[in-house]
Amino acid sequence: xxxxxxxxxxxxxxxxxxxxxxxxxxxxxxxxxxxxxxxxxxxxxxxxxxxxxxxxxxxxxxxxxxxxxxxxxxxxxxxxxxxxxxxxxxxxxxxxxxxxxxxxxxxxxxxx
Amino acid sequence: xxxxxxxxxxxxxxxxxxxxxxxxxxxxxxxxxxxxxxxxxxxxxxxxxxxxxxxxxxxxxxxxxxxxxxxxxxxxxxxxxxxxxxxxxxxxxxxxxxxxxxxxxxxxxxxx
Numbered sequence: 001x002x003x004x005x006x007x008x009x010x011x012x013x014x015x016x017x018x019x020x021x022x023x024x025x026x027x028x029x030x031x032x033x034x035x036x037x038x039x040x041x042x043x044x045x046x047x048x049x050x051x052x053x054x055x056x057x058x059x060x061x062x063x064x065x066x067x068x069x070x071x072x073x074x075x076x077x078x079x080x081x082x083x084x085x086x087x088x089x090x091x092x093x094x095x096x097x098x099x100x101x102x103x104x105x106x107x108x109x110x111x112x
Numbered sequence: 113x114x115x116x117x118x119x120x121x122x123x124x125x126x127x128x129x130x131x132x133x134x135x136x137x138x139x140x141x142x143x144x145x146x147x148x149x150x151x152x153x154x155x156x157x158x159x160x161x162x163x164x165x166x167x168x169x170x171x172x173x174x175x176x177x178x179x180x181x182x183x184x185x186x187x188x189x190x191x192x193x194x195x196x197x198x199x200x201x202x203x204x205x206x207x208x209x210x211x212x213x214x215x216x217x218x219x220x221x222x223x224x
Contacts, residue, residue, distance in 0.1 A: 010154075032210045043116070043202070045211035079124070089155070093210055098143045099160055100213060104154035 005091050006103035013080050014111050015084050020076045020108040023090035027089035031095040035064055035075055038105070039086040047075075047088075080110040118203050118216035125223055131190040133219050135202040135203030139149070143206045144186035145213060146170075146178065155202065161186055193223045 005024045009082050025033065032051045038044040048057040053068040061078045077084055087107045091100040137144065143162050147155040147170075155157075157170030158177035159178040167178050175197060179187045189198055200220050204213040 004154075034212055043215040043217045046214070049210070049212055051210070073197075091155075091213075098160065098206065099157060100145075102147075102155040104152060 002092065002094075002101045003102040006088075006090055006106050007062070008106060009104070012108040012109045012111065015081060017070070017080050017110075018045060018076065018078045018082055019087060020074050021108075023075070023092075023102065023103055025071050025090070025092040025101070027068060029094045029112045030068045030071075030092070032093045033068075033073050034065055034091040034093070034100065035073070036089040036091065037086045038089055044089060059066075065105045075106075075109075082110045082112050084108060102104045115126060115215065116203055116205055116214050116216040118177065118201075121208050123170050123219055123221045125190075125193050127137060127223060129190075129193045129223075130222070131193050131223075133188040133190075133203075135186045135188070135205075135220070136184050137186075137205040137215055139205065139207070139214070140183065140186065141181075141207050141214075143213075144180065145204040145206075146176075146186065146188045147202045148172070149202060149203065149218075150199050154174055155163070156189065170182035195223050197215060198223045 034076040035047040036044040055066040066073045087105040089105045091102045115138045119203040146158045161180040177189045202218045203216040206213040
């Protein structure tokens with residue numbers, strides 16, 4: 001089992017704050033890194049897929065970066081809103097394998 | 113949009129019962145997955161399938177079996193339910209290797 005670690009486990013911020021969290025993964029045999037947002041009572045929703053070292057992706061106020069050499073990815077949320085409250089999961093996949101290895105997630109709570 | 117449908121949102125069963133969780137996807141995806149999610153542990157892979165009648169054990173297959181008789185349907189079977197199988201179960205599907213997995217809404221299963 002490959003270890004994917006996310007930190008922090010949970011985060012409480014005020015509306016308007018910017019925040020970021022980390023996903024660490026094994027750097028060997030890397031293929032892709034995925035970020036998901038999982039809101040309560042809904043299914044996890046894919047945010048980003050990143051495959052190249054140095055990749056940066058952006059979707060509205062949310063962006064992500066990837067460093068495959070050192071094995072980490074950051075997710076940033078600019079100007080957090082209450083609707084950003086969710087658990088953010090990252091998942092790592094190896095070359096040519098269909099299995100994902102998920103972290104335990106960062107639970108974000110944005111207070112109005 | 114990909115639709116992954118799980119047969120029940122909530123299910124209550126008794127110890128020793130045989131339990132079936134059904135999952136159907138409508139995007140002709142080759143790969144299908146069953147996960148369980150427990151607090152603090154993230155998503156753990158139980159079984160996956162990359163083709164009809166094919167199955168692979170995930171990280172925690174003990175106490176479970178699966179069936180994939182048709183491409184769109186992947187069933188998880190608890191042969192003799194036990195209380196430690198009380199959990200949230202998520203089904204997912206994906207196309208070719210490395211692409212995002214698409215999730216169902218989950219089944220919260222309680223074994224009494």
